Structures are given as C-alpha cells and as structure tokens.
Amino acid sequence: MADIFDVIADGTRRDILQFLLDRSGTGERGTSVSHIVAELGVSQPTVSKHLKVLREADLVSVREEGQHRYYSLSPEPLDVIDDWLVPFLVDETDASAALAAASPSLPDSAVRTADAVGRAAASAKHALESALKPFRDRPVR
Known part of the structure; x- marks a missing residue:
C-alpha cells in the first residue's frame, strides 16, 4: 500500500476526496464516476486512475450496481495524518x-x-x- 502522504499529495485526488466529503454530508449513498467527472472537469480515465489509488489506500469504498460504480469516502486512513499533524498544531x-x-x-x-x-x-x-x-x-x- 502506498504511503498515505503520497496518496493525498496529488491535487486531483484531494479534489476527489473533498467532493466525496461534500457529497457525504448530503446523505448520498455514493457518487458515480460520471458525476465526479462532470463536477471536476477531468477525463473519465484520469478520474478512474485516481479512484483506483484512493481505493487501494482504503480512502474510498466502492459499491457496484450493474455496470455502475458508486464511490464513498472512507476517512479512517486519514487518522495517520491527523496523528502526525497534531503535535505541530x-x-x-x-x-x-x-x-x-x-x-x-x-x-x-x-x-x-x-x-x-x-x-x-x-x-x-x-x-x-x-x-x-x-x-x-x-x-x-
């Protein structure tokens, strides 16, 4: 598994995480790849590539319904960053x-x-x- 700091170092991945966080506050049960693509204005292959990295780092979970995949934020791995940052703050x-x-x-x-x-x-x-x-x-x- 990649280092969590490497995973969130990429701006597009941070944008995806922020978007999923915003969507989770609305009670959504996941967000489709096409919705992420439309919102961020990034190509579908790029979004899929970044979602794979986020999934491998356990930062997002995926729910499959037929041919569609719905992604949700799983913020628990960010505790590592929180633990590291607290002494500095x-x-x-x-x-x-x-x-x-x-x-x-x-x-x-x-x-x-x-x-x-x-x-x-x-x-x-x-x-x-x-x-x-x-x-x-x-x-x-």
Missing part, C-alpha cells in the same frame, strides 16, 4: 494551559502528566489499529 504550553484552565483543581505537574498520557494513549491506539488492520478483513476459518 498544538503548542504544548498552550495545551497545558488549556487543560489547567479546564481543570483548575489539578497541579501543573498533573496536567502535564495527563497531557503526556493522553498523547501516548492516542499513539498506542493508532499503532494497535494499524497492526490489526491486515487481520480485520480476513475471513474467519
């Missing part, structure tokens, strides 16, 4: 201050410890989910 001093303001009864050392434990738990959760992912889709024998 949250200044630890600001995070500790926010936690302290929300919990004035805790000493600063407890707030810092709670913040560190929370980050470690999120990281461990992500690592465990990534490790178990290959086994989720296997049939039970």
Whole structure:
C-alpha cells in the first residue's frame, strides 16, 4: 500500500476526496464516476486512475450496481495524518494551559502528566489499529 502522504499529495485526488466529503454530508449513498467527472472537469480515465489509488489506500469504498460504480469516502486512513499533524498544531504550553484552565483543581505537574498520557494513549491506539488492520478483513476459518 502506498504511503498515505503520497496518496493525498496529488491535487486531483484531494479534489476527489473533498467532493466525496461534500457529497457525504448530503446523505448520498455514493457518487458515480460520471458525476465526479462532470463536477471536476477531468477525463473519465484520469478520474478512474485516481479512484483506483484512493481505493487501494482504503480512502474510498466502492459499491457496484450493474455496470455502475458508486464511490464513498472512507476517512479512517486519514487518522495517520491527523496523528502526525497534531503535535505541530498544538503548542504544548498552550495545551497545558488549556487543560489547567479546564481543570483548575489539578497541579501543573498533573496536567502535564495527563497531557503526556493522553498523547501516548492516542499513539498506542493508532499503532494497535494499524497492526490489526491486515487481520480485520480476513475471513474467519
């Protein structure tokens, strides 16, 4: 499987993901390739090529009805990016201050410890989910 950062590095793929996200908010059960082509103004072979990459990265799911395919967003793989970005977006001093303001009864050392434990738990959760992912889709024998 391609690195998630490589997958979303392409602007057309990001446009497809954004379009599918916008459509998912309307309650649609998937979007046809022809609808994506019409909306983005990109050729059908180009859209199909990018959808294949997104499908292989588990960022989209496909539902087949006869000869038609309907694509939906599957945002879970983007958690990797979220986990990677969070430390860059949250200044630890600001995070500790926010936690302290929300919990004035805790000493600063407890707030810092709670913040560190929370980050470690999120990281461990992500690592465990990534490790178990290959086994989720296997049939039970």
